[in-house]
Amino acid sequence: MSAEQTVEGLARELSSYLDSSRVNQVRRAYYYAEQAHEGQKRRSGEPYVTHPLAVASILADLRLDHQSLMAAMLHDVIEDTGIPKEALSDQFGESVADLVDGVSKLTQIEFRSRAEAQAENFQKMTLAMARDIRVILVKLADRLHNMRTLGPLPFAKRQRIATETLDIYAPIANRLGMHSICTELEDLGFSSLYPMRSRYISKAVAKLRGSHQEIIQEIRGRLEEKLAERGLPGRIMGREKHLNSIYNKMKFKQKSFHEIMDVYAFRIITDTEDDCYRILGAVHSLYKPLPGRFKDYIAMPKANGYQSLHTTLFGMHVNIEIQIRTEEMEHIANNGIAAHWMYKNDQSNIISVNQKRVDRWVKGLMEMRERADDSLEFIEHVKVDLFPDEIYVFTPKGKIMELPSGATPIDFAYAIHTDIGNASVACRINRNLASLSQPLQSGQTVEIITAPGARPNPAWLGFVVTGKARSSIRHVLKHQKRTESLELGKTLLKKSLNGFGQKLGDIKDAQIEAVVRHNQVQSFDDLLSEIGLGNRMAYLVARQLVSGAGSDNQDTGADLEQGGDGYRRAPVTIRGTEGLLVRFAQCCKPIPGDPVVGVMDFGNGMLIHSDTCERLPESDEARSRLTHLKWAKDITDEFSVELRVELERQRGVIAEVASAVAKADGNIERINVEEQNARLGIVSLVVHVNGRRHLARVMRRIRNIRAVTHISRIRH
Structure with a gap:
């Protein structure tokens, strides 16, 4: 092992922020682990103890406290060497033993399937985090080192570990605001799962970076000049685009490689919050800001403590994304919740407002764990706390679905599959029947009940929030309205023809075509649809078909009355479940058995009233236009x-x-x-x-x- 990979190399690094007694405790934990793992080798052939040492080094880069580093050294001792938790407690104290035990329990979680992993095991992880957030930090460092050294493992095992990393560990690092670890886990997972795609994108990025070097240097130069001109402190860094992020944007956002790479990203790190806003003014005077693209996360930090100013500028014929933050904000952005332990031993003892915010957040997690009756309730709190603009609910099989705040079971159903959304009739939330319009809460398990032949309800458009649900419902309703208006129009026309002693099948094609032309519609189906929607009277179209198109130009009330009489002899049978175009009046609420009539509602089909309803028209002419109806015999609907x-x-x-x-x-x-x-x-x-x-x-x-x-x- 080189000096950098030895415990002494680590001790030198630790002495920059830990006192000597704590560095010695970490050293002692290393020697204990070395003895416990004696004779054990990694797949690469190295002594096993190189792994816990590397995990501790990752945490040392995060400047974590001595107990986390000791737990990193000992994290595999309970599981791999048979040494009990009690022995560690005697040697290193209860806190360290609890951390090691927590990490061991997380390691024992078997992610048998993605669905199970996302539900049940995410609960276990969240609970471990709530007891002591450092458990998950040690586990993330353990996973990061394993991902860095995946090479010697068999292909199938590499694939399983990479999938698990992308599904479970990278999202958790992201939720904790640990940007550096999250992006490295994502890129390592991506290159293990898709080595060819990873190499291709990597080469394309390197090539493009070379050809864009001049523009990057010019933008950087101009930014530096502007800061110097105004006497503002700030170091300017280029922001790298990560392979996994490029791949996901290409795959899910349907963007081309060049579209993604044509944005030039910079980060300006400065001394104080005040300087951040001054620098913002300076860059806005240099290039035009794009409207709607400015975000102030300094005044309104994200729930996990992230702070920064984000702006997008247009200059040099390209978009320039800039993040402006202080050194401390940079630490928080890269290391997230781990920054909670960063400054504990800083002699100046300066704990910023932002640091206190992260402290409060961790304390809040602990309190929520104590208050929550069960893990689901706790998850609900954590998710709402972390992502106020998003909710996370579970399918019955345990898959996590991410939806916007205010989403309902109908949004959830369409998020799973359009066919499930279209056939939804009811839902269960946490196994209890619930309303389809009820806004969902994070942590709930949602089950959609479907029925063959069920169709979307127009009322759903009043409460769904996702674009997918809204467009799917509209599409089906449009198609449904057309189908139903055709059916209803055909039924009404047949009844009117009966009044004239004719059947639709007896009318010649030439006569039908003449009537279609006379009514200035594209086809006979369109004419039937117009009748069903209430835009044309069935009786008038029937008379045109019987006597020839154009003969109805001099219609009189008497004609209508006579037609109406003929029509009354053959009432239309209704079942009450005809769909969008046959509705029941709310004024008289007719039910099967009541004498009923239909009123054609312009553009909306037929409205059914009780025949004694006060809202029915009184004039003879209007009465003649009513459709007389009878109920089918076997109605079971309510x-x-x-x-x-x-x-x-x-x-x-x-x-x-x-x-x-x-x-x-x-x-x-x-x-x-x-x-x-x-x-x-x-x-x-x-x-x-x-x-x-x-x-x-x-x-x-x-x-x-x-x-x-x-x-x-x-x-x-």
Whole structure:
């Protein structure tokens, strides 16, 4: 081993920020691990102890505390050498033993499948993080060194570890704000899974960087000149684009390699917060800022403590992305939550406002763990805390779905698959039936119940938040409306033709074509669709078909009345489940068994009213346009009816009413109690029934309650 890979090399590095007694404790942990792992080799043939030493070195780069470094040295001792936790506790203290035990437990988690890994094991990891966040920091460093040394492993094992890294460990590093570790894990995982793609992108980046060197140098030079001119301190760094990030943008955002690489990225690191804003003013005076692309994460830091100013400028015929931050913000941005331990031994004892923010965040994690009844509740809190603009919910198989805040089960269903969204009829949230419009919360498990033949409801457009759900629903509804308007139009036209003693099959093609031309539509289907939508009268089209196109130019009220009479002899049969274009009026709430008529609603199909509804037109001409309907015999669907119940007020009477409805197989949709006086009350309730007979049964049950004095059906 070279001097840099020895414990003494590490000790020299540690002495830059740890006192000698703590450095000695880390050294002692190394010698203990060396003895425990004696005789064990890595796949590469090196002594096993080189691995824990390398893990400790990664954490030393993060300037982590001595206990984390000791745990790094000892992290495989419990699992690989049979030494119990108690022995470590005696030797190194309880905190270090707990850390080692936590890391061992995480290592024992078997990610059998991606779905299982994402749900159950993410919970375990989050819980370990909540008890002591350093457990996950040691585990991430362990995984990073394993990824750096994957080479000697068999192909299948390399693939499994790389997949697990991209699915589990890189996202956790990202959530903790540890940008440096996250990007290295992603790039190592990507090059292991896709070596050819990785090499290709890597070569393309190197080639492009060479050809763009002049532009990069010129932009950097101008930025440096501007800072010097204004007397502002700042070092300017070029920002590298990472291979995995380039690949994902090409794959998921459908961007070309050159589109991604045509953005020039720089980071300016300065001394104080005040300097950040001064530098922002300076760069905006040099190049034009792009509107809507400025973000102030200094005034409003991200939940994990990240702070920086982001702006995008347009200059030199290219876009220039610039991040401006202080040295301390740079530490936080690269090392995230690990920065919590960075300055603990700094003699100046300066802990910035941002440092306190990270302290509070970690403390908040601990408190949430104590308050949460179970891991799911805890995850919900952590996720909301980390990502206020996103929610994370689980599928029943444990896959994590990321959705925007305010998303509903319908958004979730479409996120899984368009067909599942289209066929959704109900959902379970954490195994309990719930409304499809209910906004989801992070940590919930959502199950969508589908039914063959089910179709999207237009009301869904009122609450979905994702673009995918909205466009899918609109697409299906458009198609559905067309299909239904065709069917309804054909039914209404056939009934009107019956009134003239004709059948649609008897009408000659030439006559149909003439009527289509006369009505100035593209096809006969379009004409049928117009009838179904209520834009044309079936009776008039029927008369044109029977007597020849154009003969209806001098229509009179008498003609309409006569046509109407013919039409009344053949009422249209309805089932009540026709879909978008046959709807029930809310004013009279008709149910199967009620005499009903249809009113064609311009552009929206047919609205069904009870034939005694006060809102029906009174003139003879308008009445002649009503479509007389009859109910199909075997209707099983539920319809809502409003009832008014007058009763004497006494304890438990509302429960009696609800029980009576249930005994008659009715469902209460809504119940409202109005106080008339101290002795009497009025209850209005909306009940679901499947027809007049069922309604009579429900009303009889309610009437039999002793306290009920009167019951009636409300028709507004």
